[in-house]
Each structure stands twice: as C-alpha cells, then as structure tokens.
Amino acid sequence: MRDTISSIQKQFQSDLSQIKNSKDVELLKVKYLGKKGLIQHIMQQLKEVSKDLRPQIGKEINDLKEEILQLCQNGLESFLNVEQTKRLSEEKIDVTIPGRRRFIGRRHPLQLTLNKVIDLFCNMGFSVQYGPDIDSDYYNYEGLNFPPDHPARDTQDTFYITKDLLLRSHTSNTQLRVMQEKTPPIRIIAPGTVYRNETISSRSHVFFHQIEGLYIDRKVTFADLLATMDEFWKKLFGPSVQTRFRPSYFPFVEPGLEVDIACTSCKAQGCRLCKHTGWLEVAGAGMVHPQVLRNANIDPEEYSGYAWGMGIERVAMLLYGVKDIRLFTENNLRFLNQFA
Secondary structure (H helix, E strand, C coil), X not given: CHHHHHHHHHHHXXXXXXXXXXXXXXXXXXXXXXXXXXXXXXXXXHHHCCCCCHHHHHHHHHHHHHHHHHHHHXXXXXXXXXXXXXXXXXXXXXXXXXXXXXXXXXXXXXXXXXXXXXXXXXXXXXXXXXXXXXXXXXXXXXXXXXXXXXXXXXXXCCCECCCCEEECCCCCHHHHHHHHHCCCCEEEEEEEEEECCCCCCCCCCCEEEEEEEEEEECCCCHHHHHHHHHHHHHHHXXXXXXXXXXXXXXXXXXXXXXXXXXXXXXXXXXXXXXXXXXXXXXXXXXXXXXXXXXXXXXXXXXXXXXXXXXXXXXXXXXXXCCCCHHHHHCCCHHHHCCCC
C-alpha cells in the first residue's frame, strides 16, 4: 500500500510538471481527487490493510490528498493570473468608438390614447374604477336589463366559459358593481379590455378596449349628458370639432343615443373613413334605465343618471390617422416606433 501511495505521488509530480494552463489543472484535479480518481481508489483499498496499520496508512493517504489539493490550487491561481494578464493585454479598448445606442421604450398608442382620455375625464371630476375581465352573466347582461333573448347574449357574440361565466363583452359590467357598493353621488369611468366573438377585419377585432362612464345623482338630466359629451370631444379633438346626437337603443339606458363627431379626416366633406357621410360614430350613451337603478338598490324616483361607452381603438384611429385596427395588435416595431 505504501508503494502504491509513493507511486501515485511520483506520477502526480510528473503530470504536474507537464500542465500548460488552468484547464489542464482542472483535469489533473479530477484525475486524482475526483469521485473516480486515484485517491478515492486507494481509499477503497484501505479496508484490506490490517487493523494495526490502517490508521497510519489512512493518515498517509490523507496527507497525499491534502498535498495534491494544495498544489492544484496553487497551480490554478498561478495560471489564472497569467491568463488574465494576457487577456487584458490583448483586449484593447478604443475609447473613441461610439457606444452602442440604447433605444428608449415607448408607450403603446392604445395606452397613450387611454391615458389621454382618462386624464380628460379626471379633470372633469370623474374617478377611475376597474372591473373583472371574467364576470357573471348577471353583471354583464341580466343586471343591465338585457332580456334573455337579446342577440348579444348568444354564443355567436359572447365568449362563454360556463353557462353563467363569460369574458365581459363591455366595461358596463363595472357599472352595476359600483352602484351596489357606493352611495350616490357616483361619478366614475371604467376602462378595460372587452371580448366579442366577431370576425377580425380592418374595423373590428375579437378583443379591444373600452371606457365606460357613469354619473348618478339627484336631478341629473339629459342636458347634463349632452353637455358632458360635447365638452369631452372638444377637449380631445379641439374646440372647433362638431358633435351630433342621434336616437338609439341600448337595454341599460332610456332614452339612448349615438354620439357622432364631424370627420376629422375630411373636415365633414365626406371620405372613405366616414363612408362619405361626413360624420364618425364615436360613442353610445343615454340616461340610466330605472330598472338598472332598482337592480342596484337605488331609488329611480330620487336619483337619475347617465352613462356612456366608447372604444379606445376607434379614438386612437382618429387621433393618429390609423386605417386598420389590426395594426394595434400585430407588434410591428416599424408601426409602433412612430409613437413617442
């Protein structure tokens, strides 16, 4: 056994004298000290040594192990220092070369539009409320006075998860929740993503963004709604923009109306964007239906209110002159980099 220890020591010295770099040192360390190395091999043979000699032989093996470990460590540090010095001398840095340009991230045009709309309404006295993207049929339809046979409740228009659970088809689902939780006066806007089972085209998508508005208080009138809509669109597109209101039907308002603005592209002269009418539909609105107020435990004899909803993509298309709604979701950097 002592002859074996001596042989391994001489072999190690020979191998150590031939190493040329830090990688060779690592390989040498594995050869002698690894799990299948020579030191481990003779340690397994120690059980064959007589009991009276075993402690002494074990000590000699451990001494050899410590010697090899220390020499390997010294050799590794020496080669690493040499290699680092060589690398630093070869890697010259030209401080006159311009640095790599770091591109600053930009907000998405939809986020820019949403922020602008929210800021305008907040300055008009509205606070921001958020509702869930996944909601019950009650908050999305039934509580908002949609009849059971309304076309919007059909699976062709709504993404149902279960019979009573769905992806919201409008941000109006926030409306009833807020009215149930808060006591009038209520003056809120509710931005968010909505989902509809529609054919994707240049003017429609299966998911898009809306912002809902709601104002409930005593003696709120239809004239208040018209004034609010007129003021908002003038703040957004400038004081010269013309607004137009047309009667329309929505289950959760009575009476209901559509809001149009004079086409910003052709100045109301008629073009492809406005289908040669000179007007663009930008929002739906109306006075909150008395039944919706009752569903929220608000007395319609004491309180009244108005609500409206608008698509953020539609507003962004008008603000930035975008002709195809699909551009907002294609992640084309050439398109997105235009918006600072």
